[in-house]
Amino acid sequence: MKETNTSKFNVNLAVLATGIMAFSGVLIETAMNVTFPTLIKQFGIGTADVQWVTTIYLLMIAIIVPLSSFLIKNYCVRDLFFCSILLFISGVALNSLPINFAVLLAGRLLQGVATGIALPLMFNIILTKVPLSKRGLMIGIGTLTTSIAPALGPTYGGILTSTIGWHYIYVILLPILVITMVVGLYAMPKEVIKKSGQLNWGAAGALAVLFSAILLSFSFFGQGIFWLFLFIVLLSAALFFKLNQKNILINLKVFKNRAFSGFLFGFVVFQSMLLGISFIIPNFMQLAMDIPSSKAGLMMFPGALIGAIFAPISGRILDSIGAKKPIVFGIVIALVGWGILSVVVPTGVVSLTILGHVIFMIGVGFSYSNLMSIGLSSITSAEQADGNAIFTTLQQLFGAISTAFVALVMALFQESASSFVEGTIVGAKVDLYIFFIILLVGLGIVFRGFKKEK
Structure with a gap:
């Protein structure tokens, strides 16, 4: 339990500070995907080894996030933020010096722990400090960290890797994170916490x-x-x-709330698709179409920009007219966009691929953050911390599973096809078709969630 002094708590700056840190974590995660060939050559390692750059980071998030409910109930927001930003800056500083592969993994581990604290902390600030009438807008802004960063990451990483070096992915972020620490500590006053329970x-x-x-x-x-x-x-x-x-540790009884479970499913589907497409398009274009990493990553930028514009707008719409219309509209538009991607990505036509991705991201902008808003609003205030932990845990876990799944499917077809390029094309098709079907199922489950929510 907390004794808060919300008059001194600057909610906007607090959300900005935690959001920048969470954004940086997800940005680095997807930016490093395009650096793998470079890392293999530089450190003399194999493909199985280099995958740990992503795996160890996601593992640490998946381990730390479930603890967030306990941490939030037993430590004040300021202390949690300070701990996470220090860990993140330490990890980024380590990775700014390309000494060896072990040091790179150590830095990624620290960043994973920090992101595991920061992500649920940001949404907890929104849920406990923002009035209900503005909550949709703020959650829309908050989820930009996880919906836009995966699309920007390949662009950011591709340009830097092909020009001045992969370690500048971290160097550029260092001063931004130091400023973020100062802003966050200013925005979050010390709060008195009455500790509850043992971990x-x-x-x-x-x-x-x-x-x-x-x-x-x-x-x-x-x-x-x-x-x-x-x-x-x-x-x-x-x-x-x-x-x-x-x-x-986590109150699993919230899953008995059918509305909560339905909206959570839709949210997780979108997260999986966001991470999946951020792997499929850049890697397909490089491996099958021989497009440079910088150009392949840049293809994701228009969709990322569109998603950034529509996410807060859709949150404002939710605050005004409710969740059902923007969410259903968003899922339908996302289905159209993904359908276009399923047809045009295997052809390698860059302009049509960008168009399909932009349409998909419009749908994401209208529905992704709103699914979290309505999902958390469908449970009691006492269950908010557990609901937030579940949303954030499954968001990261299924993001990791999605990346591993699309890579596995593509690899299986690459090994079995008559040529590597042909296998890459077929594997990308299968990945896209599978996600289209899952999103279609998600639309039906979300509809049922609205019925239960009533």
């Missing part, structure tokens, strides 16, 4: 093993060890559910 270390450990095993299983698909990881997934899941009942 369930057993459940937290089981959840960490569960998420780690899920992500690692994709790396060993088709091998004997894959079944070992699958067994670990099932065992750790059962252990988590048992331990979580004794001392609740």
Whole structure:
């Protein structure tokens, strides 16, 4: 519990500070995707090794985010922000010096821990400090960190890698993060916290093993060890559910709220598609069409800009007329855009690919953040911290699973096709078709969520 002094709390600056840090984390995550060939040559490592640049970061987020409910209830916002920004700056500083691969991984680990604290912290500030009448707009602005950064990342990373070097991905962010720390500490006053409960270390450990095993299983698909990881997934899941009942780490009873579950499903589908397309387009264009990394990354920019414009607008619409119309409209537009991408991406036509991505991002702008707004609004205030933790945890986990899944599908077809290029084309098609079907299912589930919400 908290004794707050909201008159001294600058909500806008606090959301800005935590948002910049969360944005930087997701930006780096997707920017590093286009650096893999360069890292392999520079450090003399293999493809299986270089994947840990992304995997270790996502693992740490997946491990830390479930703890956010406990952390928010037992530590003040200012302390959590200060801890996370220090860790993030330390990780970025390490990666600004391209010493060796081990140092790069250490920096990514620190950034993962910091982002795992910052993401749920930002949404908690919005949920507890922003009036309900303005909450849709603020969540729309907040989700720009995770909906726009994946599209900007390949552009940012591609341009820097092909011009002045991949480590400038981090160098450029350092002064911005230092300023962010100053702004955040100014905006967030010290609050008195009445600590509640002990951390369930057993459940937290089981959840960490569960998420780690899920992500690692994709790396060993088709091998004997894959079944070992699958067994670990099932065992750790059962252990988590048992331990979580004794001392609740995350209140899973919120899933009994059908409206919450339906909107969460739609949100997770969009997150998976955002991360998936940020992998498919740049890698397909480089591998199958021999387009330079800078140009392949730049193709994502128009859609990112459109998404940035429409997300806060849709939040304002939600505050004015409700959630159903902007969300349903957004999903339908996203289906149209994804349908275009499914047809034109395999042809390699750059202009049509950009058009399809822009239309898809318009749909994302109208529905993605609003799904989170209405989902969290469908549960009680006492469940907000747990609901926020669940949204943010699954957002990161399924983002990681999505990236691993599209890479796995593409790799399987590359190995089985008569040529590498042909396999890349077929793999991209299959990835796009699968996500189209999932989004179609998501539309039906979201409709049911609105019925339950009434």
